[in-house]
Amino acid sequence: MTYQPLIGTESLDFDEGQTRQSVEDAIVTKGATHVRTTSGDVWKIFTKLNKKSVPLNNAGRGPQRIGYAKVESFGVLIDDDEPVGEEPAAPAAANSPEAPAHQERAHALLSASSAHRWLHCPPAPHLEEQYPDSESDAAAEGTAAHELAEYKLHQLLDDEDSARPTSDWQDEDMDDYTDSYADRVMAELAQTKETSPAAFLSIEQRVDFSHIVPDGFGTADALIVGDQTMTIVDFKYGRGVQVDAEDNPQMMLYALGALRQFDFIYDIKQVRMVIFQPRIGNISVCEKPVEELRAWADEVVKPRAELAIAGKGEFAAGAWCQFCRHAPNCPAIAKQHFDILPAGDAPLEPTAPEPDTLTDAQIATIVTHAPALKKWLGAVEKYALDQANNGHSYDGLKLVEGRSVRKYKDADEVAKAVQDAGHDPYERKLLGITAMTKLLGKKNFDAVLGDLVYKPAGALTLVPTSDKRPEILPATAETVFEPITKGA
Ligand code: SF4
Known part of the structure; x- marks a missing residue:
């Protein structure tokens, strides 16, 4: 071609x-x-x-x-x-005329970043293929942060050829966060060198795990290879979802790819996987023996990858559905969401009983699933609206114009007209904390306003007991007053 x-x-x-x-x-x-x-x-x-x-x-x-x-x-x-x-x-196997068709498809289907999904729900990758993967602003911002972070690591390694990238997304915060990331990586390198002086750091290292997932490869943000311990650091710039290093399949696949490349040079016994997510203060670390990773690859990944390539296996809905492009159309996730509600007579048709008629167990289940349920409902509504806008019709639904509010045709002309009428059209308002930080710069903000800013306690919210935040005991008669014992 x-x-x-x-x-x-x-x-x-x-x-x-x-x-x-x-x-x-x-x-x-x-x-x-x-x-x-x-x-x-x-x-x-x-x-x-x-x-x-x-x-x-x-x-x-x-x-x-x-x-x-x-x-x-x-x-x-x-x-x-x-x-x-x-x-x-494109690895040779996938492009070779003899390569089985499913392997060519596997190459496009099974990415490490979506491994969490296809390992749990093997049919997902084939179904997701039918939808485009559009770029969000958050993804573009993440790319800019990674490019800046990569540059800073090259600088710390005295690579004079690297040029500082430019991007509209760069700001003082991104500068600070990428500095922290680069410092963390260099600290990990120094730690590894204490026991393995010949250890080295590879930035944006391509890793090939095609011996486990056909045609699988990816890029490790920072890879530190030394005897005994190999370390992978993954820089996450998002702040919407806290990413955990524990049993993180993307990092484990990257580790297996890196082991394939380097374990014949170094005596690697364990892999240290670090998620560095500075915008929400999340540093998550997981260490696994190499043997455990290899057993996981053989016993879990390979059979699941085979199912996913063939488009077979059971649907399984869970946290991994969050970024699945098939979610708005997926009966499995719809069933999961509707199953948590007390059943009505018709399938997939929730009843809406008053909350005080529900059992404690039902309430706990509904509250636990509420964030995912709300998100999914929004995704389904958006999908249906897109389809309707493209001419699709649904039984029982129609397109109408939504509520709208009056708007000025031209803000400058409005201001002038109001001033001519003898009034001030503008209101003076103190900038919010984000805008003020941008105005003063982060360091200056702390110096000028540090003593004038406080963080009130957050509103109480009910979350699953697995949540890492400490539990709050509400003020009730039982928690505030000591019981009076007889004779006291
Ligand atoms: S939404 Fe969830 S259950 Fe449905 S295909 Fe995607 S990952 Fe599987």
Whole structure:
């Protein structure tokens, strides 16, 4: 296969919404299916562009998106009878003419980042394939943070060739958080060197675990290899979900890939996996003996991967459904959510009894599942609205215009008109803490306002007992007053 460019991007300004729209139109009319990067890599694309990047249709095979600065052209792959395609990073087995078709699909299906999902629910990857993987702002921000973090580690290793990346997402907080990450990695390296002086740090190390998951590979943010202990540090810039290193399948797969590359050079006995998630103060560490990891690979991962490749196995709903693209259409998760409610006569139709008619066990179950249930309901509503907007109709539902509020046509003209009428159209308001921190800078904020800021106690909330926060005992007659004993 040979790549043939159809749309050059040298002179395009992607920050212009109009440009993005015209490129999208050109992609569709010219039939472009791939993008080539400035470094020569070619990737399959979705036709809808993101605000800052091109989403890649590779379902976990390498990067999920390419920033516009790295796009050289859009084009097509042309079959020129060569058995090996031009797509980058495709292991030979997957591209070989003899490779079984399921292995080619496996390459695109089973990513380490979604392993938590397909290990529990093997049918998920095939079902997710039908939906595009659109980029969120959080993902774009995470990419910018990783690039900055990578640069800082190169600096600490005296790599003078590395250039500081630029991004609209960078701010003082990102600078601080990436500094903390780089410090942590260097501290881990120093610790390893105490017992293994020849230990080394590899940044953004590609790891290949295709001996366990067909065509599986990924990139470890920081890998420290030495005798006895190998350490993987994963930098998480998100703050929505706290990530735990304990039994984290993505890190365990990366560890197995790294072991394959380095355990014949070093005598590695155990793997230390560190999640560094600075925005919510989460540093989670898990250490596992190498033998335990290998047993997990043989007994759990390999059979599950085979099921997932074949699209077989049982549906299993759970926490891993959170980012499943099939969730709005998945009967298994619908059943799980509706099953927690007292059953009505019709299937999947919840009754809505008054809370005080529920048993304690029912209330505990409902409260435990409420966050996931609300999120899922929102996802289903959004999916149905998207479909309806595209002409799909549902029995018993119709599209109507929602409630709207009056708006000014032109804010400047409104202000002038009010001033001409002799009034002040503006209100003065103290900036919120986030905006004030941006205005003063984080260090200055602490110096100027440190004594004037306090953190009130959070509102009480009911959570599962597994939650790590300490339990609060409410003030009741039993907890506040001592019982009076006779004769006291
Ligand atoms: S939503 Fe959950 S149960 Fe349904 S396919 Fe996705 S992972 Fe499986």
